Amino acid sequence: MRIGVIGAGSVGGTLGRRWAERGHEVLFGVRDATDEKVRRLLSASGGRARAGSVEQAGAFGEVVVLATPWSAAESALRAAGDLRGKTLLDCTNPLKSDLSGLTIGHTTSGGEQVAAWARGAKVVKIFNTTGFDNMADPEYKEGPATMFYCGDDSSAKTTAATLAADLGFDPVDAGPLVQARLLEPYALLWITLAYKQGLGRSFAFRLVRR
Amino acid sequence: MRIGVIGAGSVGGTLGRRWAERGHEVLFGVRDATDEKVRRLLSASGGRARAGSVEQAGAFGEVVVLATPWSAAESALRAAGDLRGKTLLDCTNPLKSDLSGLTIGHTTSGGEQVAAWARGAKVVKIFNTTGFDNMADPEYKEGPATMFYCGDDSSAKTTAATLAADLGFDPVDAGPLVQARLLEPYALLWITLAYKQGLGRSFAFRLVRR
Numbered sequence: 001m002r003i004g005v006i007g008a009g010s011v012g013g014t015l016g017r018r019w020a021e022r023g024h025e026v027l028f029g030v031r032d033a034t035d036e037k038v039r040r041l042l043s044a045s046g047g048r049a050r051a052g053s054v055e056q057a058g059a060f061g062e063v064v065v066l067a068t069p070w071s072a073a074e075s076a077l078r079a080a081g082d083l084r085g086k087t088l089l090d091c092t093n094p095l096k097s098d099l100s101g102l103t104i105g106h107t108t109s110g111g112e113q114v115a116a117w118a119r120g121a122k123v124v125k126i127f128n129t130t131g132f133d134n135m136a137d138p139e140y141k142e143g144p145a146t147m148f149y150c151g152d153d154s155s156a157k158t159t160a161a162t163l164a165a166d167l168g169f170d171p172v173d174a175g176p177l178v179q180a181r182l183l184e185p186y187a188l189l190w191i192t193l194a195y196k197q198g199l200g201r202s203f204a205f206r207l208v209r210r
Numbered sequence: 211m212r213i214g215v216i217g218a219g220s221v222g223g224t225l226g227r228r229w230a231e232r233g234h235e236v237l238f239g240v241r242d243a244t245d246e247k248v249r250r251l252l253s254a255s256g257g258r259a260r261a262g263s264v265e266q267a268g269a270f271g272e273v274v275v276l277a278t279p280w281s282a283a284e285s286a287l288r289a290a291g292d293l294r295g296k297t298l299l300d301c302t303n304p305l306k307s308d309l310s311g312l313t314i315g316h317t318t319s320g321g322e323q324v325a326a327w328a329r330g331a332k333v334v335k336i337f338n339t340t341g342f343d344n345m346a347d348p349e350y351k352e353g354p355a356t357m358f359y360c361g362d363d364s365s366a367k368t369t370a371a372t373l374a375a376d377l378g379f380d381p382v383d384a385g386p387l388v389q390a391r392l393l394e395p396y397a398l399l400w401i402t403l404a405y406k407q408g409l410g411r412s413f414a415f416r417l418v419r420r
Contacts, residue, residue, distance in 0.1 A: 001373070010342035015377070018346065022376050063369060064331070070320060077327045084330030087366040089373070090390075091337040093397045094320040099405060102394055104323065108315040110280060110304040117287045120294030121274070127301040132220035136228065140418045142352040148399070156297040159273060163211070163299070166232050167225070175402055180300075182402070184312055185395035187303045189358070192385055192392070193417075195309060202420040207403075208350045210412040 004029055004061025006054050006076050011091055012067030013041045020048035029057025029080065054079040067091045070103065101181065111150070111180025122156035124149055125180040126164060129187045131194060131201040138168040138204070145204035146170045148186070150179035172207055214239055214271025216264050216286050221301055222277030223251045230258035239267025239290065264289040275299045280313070311391065321360070321390025332366035334359055335390040336374060339397045341404060341411040348378040348414070355414035356380045358396065360389035382417055 005016040006029040013028075020026040026049035030038050033051040042049055058064055058080030068076045070092050077083070094103045111125035126149035127135065138145040147169035151157045161171035174183060186205075193199045215226040216239040223238075230236040236259040240248050243261040252259055268274055268290030278286045280302050287293070304313045321335035336359035337345065348355040357379035361367045371381035384393060396415075403409045 001369075003373075011337065011345065014342040014345040015337060018377050019373065024373075024376075063373065065337075066324060066328075067337070073320070073324060074327055077324065080328075082330075083328045086331050087363075087369050088324070088328050088331040088333045089337060089370055090321050090324045090333055090335045092320055092324065093338050093394050093401075094323070095398065095401070099398070099402055102320075102398060104320065105318040105391060106316055106395065110283070110302055110312075110314065111300050113304070113314065114276065114283060114287070114298070114300045114302065117284055118276075118290075118293045118298050120292075121296050121298040123298045123300055125300045127221065127225060127275075127277070127299060128303050132224040135221065135224040140420065142416075142418050145418070153297075159211075159297050160299055163213075163229065163234075163273065166234075167228050172403070173407060174399060175407055179399070179402065181315060182395040182399040184303050185316065185392040186399060188305065188309070188312060189384060189389070189392040189396060191303075191305070192309055192389065193382070197383060197385055199419075204418055206352075206416045206418050208352050208355070208414055208416050209409075210350065 002060055002062045003065060004057030005065045005067060006057050006080060007067035008038050008041055012065065015065060015067065016049055017041065017045045020045040027052055027057050027060040029054035055081050058083060063087045063089060065089045065091060070094045106181050109180035109184050111177055115177060122153035123177060124151035124156050124160040125177065125183050126160045129183055130190055130204055133201045134204045135167060140204060143206060144168050144170045146172050146207040148172050148174040148183055150174040150177055150183060152177045212270055212272045213275060214267030215275045215277060216267050216290060217277035218248050218251055222275065225275060225277065226259055227251065227255045230255040237262055237267050237270040239264035265291050268293060273297045273299060275301060277301045280304045316391050319390035319394050321387055325387060332363035333387060334361035334366050334370040335387060335393055336370045339393055340400055340414055343411045344414045345377060350414060353416060354378050354380045356382050356417040358382050358384040358393050360384040360387055360393060362387045
């Protein structure tokens, strides 16, 4: 397949290099194709990938891969030219620079609302990210399902984690309560996979470590 | 531990039953403690759980568990009384009734914005939910890392899934492009675990099946 990769950083570089190794034709679209980092990347790709302008990458690819920082995404797409009818793989995330949230679309969460309603309570968001079958039996062949939790009170979080471990879950601390903005969409992902994508309820998410 | 579980549906019922089995003292807070479903739940809990009003559950628990539908959460918390200083486990999700999204806090996504910028392109959101180390090597002891993707064009999605499988990922279709509202927070969860919660980049999410 002819793949135009816009951006040659960690993500674009790794994807393009590996696709080139697998026999795909890869053209990296970058600002400066003579840049030392780009040359090292081409060399690491065993000469099977090339570099050119963002416009060339957009024109070259049957598949175009957007792998820029979010702040550069709009201008990169403009530079890429007409992409009508092409497959565009969007690998970006609209991250705030301090990773405190997403810059668009995400403004609050149910967990924060609950904390506002239950004034003074030590709210922990937990047991919202999987189905009740998994609560009844969190053990999978490969190990226990992961249970993420978040909150602002560390002793309450320890209690919550203990109660999750009591049921057989692998509890993982996801940070402060504002992270409910992540755990609620995560829950909806599980729910839509179960009920809309046809997976049913017999699956779980597991955090695996090397 | 003394646990007050508000709501005795699938989630609250399962959690309370299992905690009771593990030796915790459980009081379900429900609207009608004589309801047939509640009686069956208490019987399934081997007599180790009791049922009472929401107010009683709120007063009883060192830990209070909110396991109502989102639409009932505010009134349930009011009925639960003063929860100051208590640990409150929030298991709710502010779901739209058709599961098309979250009712608060989530209004758009980078993926949808990219589709608006790249008019006519067949946008697939993919390769945004994990780190480049995992793109270089998605294989874990337990099996390959999962790669979620979403988009509105099925042929473009097939291409994207093939390219993910080419790298060794287990590709999982997460639905239409609007699901980028879930996959971007999912990405930020990975990122914050890696960089703020101290996990580093040597972990991945895996969807496991029974």
